[in-house]
Amino acid sequence: MTFVVIGINHRTAPVEIREKVVFAGTELPDALRALNGIPGVRESVIVSTCNRTELYCFTDDPLGNAPAQPLVQWLGEWHDLAAHQLDLNDSLYQLQGQSAVQHVFNVASGLDSLVLGEPQILGQLKDAYRAALDHGVTGPFLNRLLQTAFSVAKRVRTETRIGASAVSVASATVAMARTVFESFEPHTALLVGAGETIALAARHLHTNGLRRMIIANRSLDRAQELAKEFDGFAIGLDALATHLSEADIVISSTASPTPVITHDAVRTALRARKRKPIFMADIAVPRDIEPEVAKLEDIYLFTIDDLQNVVNENIESRREAARDAAQLIAAEIALFEQQLKTLDAVPTIRRLRDDAEALRAQTTEQARKMLAAGRDPREVMDFLAATLTNRLLHGPSQRLREAAERGDGDLIQAAKALFAPEPERSRREADLHGGHGEHGAEKEKSSAS
Incomplete structure (x- = not known):
């Protein structure tokens, strides 16, 4: 018997392939039952996110010398990959035994993520495990593996600095703003643009306690859509100068070929604010904010290059933390394998006790008679x-x-x-x-x- 993992992720397959093997929430119950019905599969969990699809199984001897092959075949048949003329062999990784255990621990700890150390995958892994539990397809071995993985992930996050530093431009921008403002709650942010980076910055600000947000965009509909998510309000780019004086934090990322925030507009806003400082982050290329703005007093202006340097430093910091995490995980794997040996004895102990109980009941009944x-x-x-x-x-x-x-x-x-x-x-x-x-x-x- 052994643990087996097969899967694809952001490193082994482009999105065009990954999207073909995603398990939608509605099909997951049937998929779990079908996977667990493969001869030799004792326990199973399916993990399916935008960046990975993985099958975690505890398999018996009937799977033979290549325990992953029936799982690979099942995955292809379930998603009808032959009809798409899609061959997964070049994209799939197949792990078993200790390598499978290490992979699960790495995934839970964020060491196998697109963004090193990101915590989102841990929640997704817990959801996948909960679904498998609800449908009765896990057992003592996968239960022990996943529960230990969650415990290991907690240790990695508390005992290393794997998640301590911002590693996206948006998160680095918000982290930089925190050096200017002790708390975001009483302040107002003006976000210029409505693309992915601005949306991510909005989420980081909201998570950190910001309650008032203005979204400015060329397309007012898109600005309104994003503003609604955070109880903010939307304006067009033509109204920027009017609302600039309200903003303590300005983050801009548009595709405009010319600056959308001018030196004169910022100087006027400062006058109206009675010289209260403004944190400004220009993360657009070409730049959205005229460079001369940096010369104004009470303005803290950072460009994409400033922020990228912070991100690069933080990525290296996370890599160092990942090396510490790898040592911690190695020790946890050794401990897990010792604990696993006790599970091997459980069926024998249970049978021994059941047989003894049957003999006790038989003999006691004779004595009563x-x-x-x-x-x-x-x-x-x-x-x-x-x-x-x-x-x-x-x-x-x-x-x-x-x-x-x-x-x-x-x-x-x-x-x-x-x-x-x-x-x-x-x-x-x-x-x-x-x-x-x-x-x-x-x-x-x-x-x-």
């Missing part, structure tokens, strides 16, 4: 003890005799270790650990002298 028939209670007690002992030891005794006949010394030694009386077991442990009790004390005294 003897008592009901008027037999001497002492005689019944002797019968109960002797019969239960004989029945419990019959099977092991017979197998040990057979082992002796065929010269199977390993089984006999294992039985000695398993059934050794407690004092003997304690003495063995003492010998293994350097001795305790009188003999151990003598050894310690001898070594001390």
Whole structure:
């Protein structure tokens, strides 16, 4: 039995391929049941995001020497890739055993993400696990793997600086603004443009407590759409100069070939603000804000180059943190594999206890009938003890005799270790650990002298 992971992600396949193997939320229940129905698949989880599609499985022997192949075949058939003339072999990664465990830990910790250390994937992984739990397709092994992965991810985020630094221009802009303003809550932001970068900056500002937002864009409809998401209000670019004096934070990213915020407009706004400072970030190419604005007092103007330098420094900082995280994960993998060995014994222990319970119930019922028939209670007690002992030891005794006949010394030694009386077991442990009790004390005294 082994863990198996197959999948594609942003590094192995372009979006044109990744979008062909996405599992929509509505099809996920059927997909989970179908995946878990593959002969040899005991437990399964499906992870499907914009950047990755992965199958996490715990598989049995019937999958053979290439345990991932039936999963690859199933993935292609489920998404009808033959009809798209699409071959995934060049894009798929196939991992098993310790490599699969390490991959899951890396994904949960953000070490395998498009943006190193981003926390979003952890929430997506938890959602995928919850869906698998709800549909009854996980079990003790994947449960242990995913729960440990979540614990490892928490350690990585708290014990390393993997998520401490901003690594997108938008997040770096907001982080830079925080060096100017102690709190965003009482302030107003004017965001110029309505593209992806401005939308991301708006989300970062909103998450950090900003409550008043103005979106300015050439297309008023698009500005209104973005403003609605954050309870802001929208204006056209022609109204910029009118509202500039309201803004404590200005972030601009348009596709305009000429500046949309002029030196004169900013100077007028400062006059109206009675010299209250303005943080300005121009993340457009060509620039949206006239360079001369930087010379005005009470203006903190940063360009795309300033911010990109911050991002590059932060990326390197995250890479260093990722190396620390990798060491932490390596230690966690070793611990996880030790814990996993205890799960291997669980079915045997359960069967042993079930068999013993069945013999106990059978023998106790016989004893009750003897008592009901008027037999001497002492005689019944002797019968109960002797019969239960004989029945419990019959099977092991017979197998040990057979082992002796065929010269199977390993089984006999294992039985000695398993059934050794407690004092003997304690003495063995003492010998293994350097001795305790009188003999151990003598050894310690001898070594001390």
